Amino acid sequence: MSIPETGATAVSATSTPKARRRGFSVFGVRVLAYQIILFVGFLALWEYAIRAQWLPVYLYGQPSGIWRELVKGVQSGALVHDTWITAQETIIGFIIGSVTGSIAGLGLWLSPTTAAILRPLMVALNGLPKIALAPLIVVWFGVGMESKVAIAAIITFIVAMLTSFAGSQEVDSDYIRMMKSLGASRLQTFRMVVVPGTVPWIASAFRLNIGFAMIGAVVGEYISAEAGLGHHVYYSGTLYNLNAVWGGIFALMILALILDAMVGWVERRMKWR
Structure with missing residues (x-):
């Protein structure tokens, strides 16, 4: 057949x-x-x-000179050390701020009263240039790594909290009503519906936050630091060594690409994908 x-x-x-x-x-x-x-x-x-002397080297630097500065910095270990300091500040601040901010944002869903009370503060924080807090944080925590981690953590905390809270408010209300009809408690609804429904928002916030964390760390290094790529760029600028300035900027760009790729790799392997 x-x-x-x-x-x-x-x-x-x-x-x-x-x-x-x-x-x-x-x-x-x-x-x-x-x-x-x-x-x-x-x-x-x-x-x-x-x-060809179309551009003055003292204003724009020169790629061959930038390469020499990069090689010199790597051979001496100074550039590697500065890159490692900035990477630590960024990663630690990113993890602390993103995780605690996501938990706080989700927690606000459990308490609508608390969310209503804090809403004006959240609106104010959302409109506040977070970098404006950097000088205060440096004064509070000093010129060491702690202040840069704190700046990165505060910036990423605000972004993660606002994003996760917004995501929790966008969870399909039909699912929530269905859980209520089945007799589920608010905590059960939160665990089984709200958290899974907010995970994509949290993942997006994490991808954004790795850049914000680096910005916070570098700005802190600009204000006051003893090491780090931000300090390297600032100090080289005071000496009018533009090739070294560009070397630090390129190192920051490479570090940003590596960290973004790491976060993207983790995001692609999350179960919700």
């Missing part, structure tokens, strides 16, 4: 997960190649403009 062909069973090879991963990989390599070409082309044009 023959089995009829339905057409629905025919699956194109390009629609299999393996083929899709291969296609995505090819696309990713192509995009990366374009990015590298664009970056190298920009540096080459910059170098040529300096050598």
